[in-house]
Amino acid sequence: MKTYLDCIPCFLKQALFAARAALDDEEKIKEVLDRVGMLVSELPLDSSPPETGREVYRVVREVTGVDDPFATLKAESIEKALALYPSMKQIVGDSDDPLETAVRLAVAGNLIDFGANPDFNLERDVKEALRKEPAINHYEAFKNKLEGAREILYLGDNAGETVFDRVLIEVMAKPVTYAVRERPVINDATVEDAVRSGLDELAEVVSSGCDAPGVILNRCSEPFLDHYKRADLIISKGQGNYETLSGEQRPIFYLLKTKCPVIAADLGVKDGDTVIKYALAND
Amino acid sequence: MKTYLDCIPCFLKQALFAARAALDDEEKIKEVLDRVGMLVSELPLDSSPPETGREVYRVVREVTGVDDPFATLKAESIEKALALYPSMKQIVGDSDDPLETAVRLAVAGNLIDFGANPDFNLERDVKEALRKEPAINHYEAFKNKLEGAREILYLGDNAGETVFDRVLIEVMAKPVTYAVRERPVINDATVEDAVRSGLDELAEVVSSGCDAPGVILNRCSEPFLDHYKRADLIISKGQGNYETLSGEQRPIFYLLKTKCPVIAADLGVKDGDTVIKYALAND
Numbered sequence: 001m002k003t004y005l006d007c008i009p010c011f012l013k014q015a016l017f018a019a020r021a022a023l024d025d026e027e028k029i030k031e032v033l034d035r036v037g038m039l040v041s042e043l044p045l046d047s048s049p050p051e052t053g054r055e056v057y058r059v060v061r062e063v064t065g066v067d068d069p070f071a072t073l074k075a076e077s078i079e080k081a082l083a084l085y086p087s088m089k090q091i092v093g094d095s096d097d098p099l100e101t102a103v104r105l106a107v108a109g110n111l112i113d114f115g116a117n118p119d120f121n122l123e124r125d126v127k128e129a130l131r132k133e134p135a136i137n138h139y140e141a142f143k144n145k146l147e148g149a150r151e152i153l154y155l156g157d158n159a160g161e162t163v164f165d166r167v168l169i170e171v172m173a174k175p176v177t178y179a180v181r182e183r184p185v186i187n188d189a190t191v192e193d194a195v196r197s198g199l200d201e202l203a204e205v206v207s208s209g210c211d212a213p214g215v216i217l218n219r220c221s222e223p224f225l226d227h228y229k230r231a232d233l234i235i236s237k238g239q240g241n242y243e244t245l246s247g248e249q250r251p252i253f254y255l256l257k258t259k260c261p262v263i264a265a266d267l268g269v270k271d272g273d274t275v276i277k278y279a280l281a282n283d
Numbered sequence: 284m285k286t287y288l289d290c291i292p293c294f295l296k297q298a299l300f301a302a303r304a305a306l307d308d309e310e311k312i313k314e315v316l317d318r319v320g321m322l323v324s325e326l327p328l329d330s331s332p333p334e335t336g337r338e339v340y341r342v343v344r345e346v347t348g349v350d351d352p353f354a355t356l357k358a359e360s361i362e363k364a365l366a367l368y369p370s371m372k373q374i375v376g377d378s379d380d381p382l383e384t385a386v387r388l389a390v391a392g393n394l395i396d397f398g399a400n401p402d403f404n405l406e407r408d409v410k411e412a413l414r415k416e417p418a419i420n421h422y423e424a425f426k427n428k429l430e431g432a433r434e435i436l437y438l439g440d441n442a443g444e445t446v447f448d449r450v451l452i453e454v455m456a457k458p459v460t461y462a463v464r465e466r467p468v469i470n471d472a473t474v475e476d477a478v479r480s481g482l483d484e485l486a487e488v489v490s491s492g493c494d495a496p497g498v499i500l501n502r503c504s505e506p507f508l509d510h511y512k513r514a515d516l517i518i519s520k521g522q523g524n525y526e527t528l529s530g531e532q533r534p535i536f537y538l539l540k541t542k543c544p545v546i547a548a549d550l551g552v553k554d555g556d557t558v559i560k561y562a563l564a565n566d
Binding site for chain 1: 288289291292293295296299309312313316317318319320321322323324328
């Protein structure tokens with residue numbers, strides 16, 4: 001997905017939020033905004049928003065000197081999600097179609113986001129997401145594709161959401177490679193967060209090699225790209241991964257909750273809708 | 284009121300909205316955002332937001348070549364408000380306290396705003412504003428002050444809102460000078476808009492001499508400043524005028540509806556609340 005003009009004010013808003021998470025120093029935070037403001041003119045609209053997100057968070061790190069402003073929030077998200085884990089297992093176990101419920105839960109977990117959606121309420125929003133019918137629902141295609149799948153690549157998004165992903169991976173009962181960001185960016189999961197969520201016990205946890213809040217293929221590592229090329233089923237979580245991969249003709253299922261009107265419009269749904277979208281749905 | 288860090292992303296958002304109102308050319312609109320982005324580093328936080336708003340709309344004019352992007356929207360707002368004028372007169376005439384109702388209507392009219400609040404619904408929102416108790420309500424002080432007032436200065440805000448102001452001025456039945464912006468900025472009223480709203484028939488319509496979306500005293504004309512100094516009652520409509528005058532120790536009544544969390548916090552009210560605030564309330 002290209003960068004829309006509406007993304008530009010939002011980059012400033014995200015920079016402000018991240019800088020405030022890093023420190024409480026108005027002058028430094030203003031300096032972050034000054035530098036992000038100057039980035040605008042260098043920003044090509046044909047690159048995807050996470051490409052700019054990468055630059056924005058680099059500025060936040062450089063100016064504030066704080067490498068991971070969301071470290072505490074990420075740890076808290078994982079703890080909260082782990083506390084919900086037993087009840088998630090129960091909900092899945094009690095349901096008529098455990099796989100479908102687990103997919104819905106994995107989508108619901110995507111509401112955890114300190115970039116686009118800082119004001120979420122985990123338990124309330126999860127319940128709502130389970131109840132609500134996805135605006136795009138290619139679950140049947142997912143179920144069919146999963147049956148024959150041999151190598152699954154799972155592209156993680158936010159820390160905490162990782163625990164929801166774990167529930168789905170347990171139900172899928174297939175070999176899974178779980179890929180995360182190369183380094184902290186917003187509240188996206190890193191290898192450390194994935195391990196803390198217990199994912200290393202049931203999947204091979206790898207870094208994408210890319211430090212953007214999305215999977216930018218030409219910035220990914222060779223080992224990751226091998227996984228990407230070999231996989232016969234790819235699960236892509238969240239807006240950032242959708243933004244960077246949406247043009248790809250690969251067997252990708254996008255599982256996400258929309259948190260901004262621009263991405264909702266790009267997908268043809270309403271802001272706040274949930275989506276289970278198969279990239280090759282019209283093939 | 285100083286500029287808060289949260290205002291900065293909002294300047295970009297307003298620039299985008301105004302540039303889109305001016306033309307349909309993605310490259311030109313991007314150029315507006317590039318230039319506003321570069322403004323950020325030159326922006327002192329101790330100046331009021333309309334000081335920056337003035338620069339932002341200057342950039343919009345220069346890059347797009349369109350002097351008044353909101354000309355059509357302003358004319359429509361005035362027409363819509365004029366269509367409501369007979370029912371406003373009726374509501375005021377039928378009420379127990381016509382002055383209070385007219386003040387409430389004048390506050391309600393402030394919801395017309397293509398800068399901070401482009402998605403308003405005039406009739407619905409006016410009804411709600413009439414029903415809702417102002418979060419700060421110095422109406423009694425206003426009524427008392429008005430009784431002895433000899434020279435009233437009325438600082439207009441948006442085109443269309445001007446018709447609501449007309450209803451209040453008619454009820455006040457006192458000599459009023461009605462001041463507007465020196466030139467088009469956002470959808471703020473100019474002399475032309477005030478005349479189109481019928482204000483010249485019952486008030487002396489003057490320009491403040493200032494082209495910002497607020498009254499920046501050191502940018503105002505001498506004749507306006509004479510009015511400002513002489514007035515024994517000043518009615519200041521809207522956020523922009525509040526932002527530029529909030530430190531002033533003058534007999535000012537701020538009549539406005541808050542349309543952003545920053546100004547709401549500065550006033551100690553909730554976003555969306557209405558306010559009738561006397562600047563000298565604690566004197």
